[in-house]
Structure formats: structure tokens, C-alpha cells
Amino acid sequence: MDKEGRSEVTAGLLPIVVISVQVLSKVGDSGLLVAECPPGFQVREAIWRSLWPSEELLATFFRGSLETLYHSRFLGRVQLYDNLSLELGPLRTGDSGNFSVLMVDTGGQTWTQTLHLKVYDAVPKPEVQVFTAATEEAQPLNTCQVFLSCWAPNISDITYSWRREGTMDFNGELRSLFSNGQVLSVSLGLGDKDVAFTCIASNPVSWDMTTVTPWESCHHEAASSGKASYKDVLLVVMPITLFLILAGLFGAWHHGLCSAGKRKDACTDRALPETESAVA
Incomplete structure (x- = not known):
């Protein structure tokens, strides 16, 4: 839980508000909304509500009795504990929103706490594609310039990072493109055949990774562009x-x-005049 700010307890019976408390979770997990109150605050009543995207009553505490059977989009997915913290889950896509708990002590003083729940999708295994740059005359021999593109499908709020695996004597150049690090530019040499690169896709609550060895693509390109x-x-x-x-x-x-046909025609032509002479 990340707390960005809190107001101080004021004197008298004025309402006290705690804001900017953020809770992060992912689809399928649970989110715990922790109820906090100042020291010495003896809770007599507590009311949990969903404020956004719709206002709904989720759970109440009244004179020692816990109640969570209110009809809401979280019906059957709500657990109110003795310390008045509220657990929601298993969480679904679209459960993100603002929540509040209003607590009243035995003297009638109130304490209101507002929390923001952010639900993320779990990051799937990213896909990595290897692209080789066109060979240029100015490029040194036995080198390969590759671009590694990493992408986690159907997910938002993703950031990408790269990690080099394999030998420690990597001689190539490593350069990340774009602000989120989605594309990596690498210059490889003959000594980098076993060097692998891992793309790590992550959001605030989950991550996954894929590892590739780009020299295999370089070798394939070299074979296709060189001798058969x-x-x-x-x-x-x-x-x-x-x-x-x-x-x-x-x-x-x-x-x-054709030659046999021509010879046959020539013999026929020679025999025809002899026959005509005999008849004459």
C-alpha cells in the first residue's frame, strides 16, 4: 500500500479525512483495504462504500456486528475483518475504483478514509522478434546489427527492460530505443554467438520474460545471403x-x-521418274 498523504487529527468533533491511499492488485488476486484510525479512537460504527464508478454500500460494523450481505457488484467477494479492514476478491477486470470507510467513535467523532484500488491484468509471456539490419559496405566484416522487439499482447501500463545473459566478455554495443525500452539495438560479433538477451515485461504487480539468442538469426541471414x-x-x-x-x-x-521421313520422301521421289520412263 502506498500512502501519499494524510491530514492530522483536529480538535473537537470536526470530521477528519484521510486521503490518497492507493492499493495495487491484479486480476484473480485479492485487494486488502486497510482501515486506519488515530490512536485512542474507539470505533462504534463503520461503513464501507464504493464511491466510483458507482456508489454502493459494501459492508458495515455496528455495535460489534459485521455485515457484508449488501447487494453490490462485490456481493460474495467481500470479507470484513475484526480490525475493520475490507478484503475484496477474487478481483476482476473493471474492479478498480475509489472506496471509503466512515468510522464513528463512542464520543461521536468521525474519521473518514478514502482509498483507491487499482486492478491490473497479469502480464503474459512477452513475444520477442529479431530483425537484422541490411548489410552495408561500411559495416565491419563478421558483425551483425540486430533489433530486438518485445511486446506483451493485450496489456496496458507495460514497461520493458532488457538483461544480457551468457558470457561475460560481450563485445557488442547495447542500446535501448523508445522511452519504454520496447526495442533494443545490438551489435554482435563472432564472439557473441552464445550471448542471449532477456526481455522483461512488467507492470506494478506482475512480470514475465522471454529470452532469445539473436546470433541464430544473424547466421540464418548470412546463410541465405551468402553461398547456397x-x-x-x-x-x-x-x-x-x-x-x-x-x-x-x-x-x-x-x-x-524428321530425318527418317525426309529419306523416305527422297526415295519415293527417285522411284517415281523411273516408273514413268518404263511406262512411256
């Missing part, structure tokens, strides 16, 4: 070679067929 592998050669060259062989065989067969 033996399997790549087979996959490309063999179909072309087979096509050329089949085309050659078809051409030879077609040429032989």
Missing part, C-alpha cells in the same frame, strides 16, 4: 539438369524422326 548450401544446390540444379536432359532426348528423337 549443398542441399540448396541439389534442389535447384537437379530439376534444371533433368529438364535439359529430357529436352535433349526429345530433340534427338524428333530430329531422327
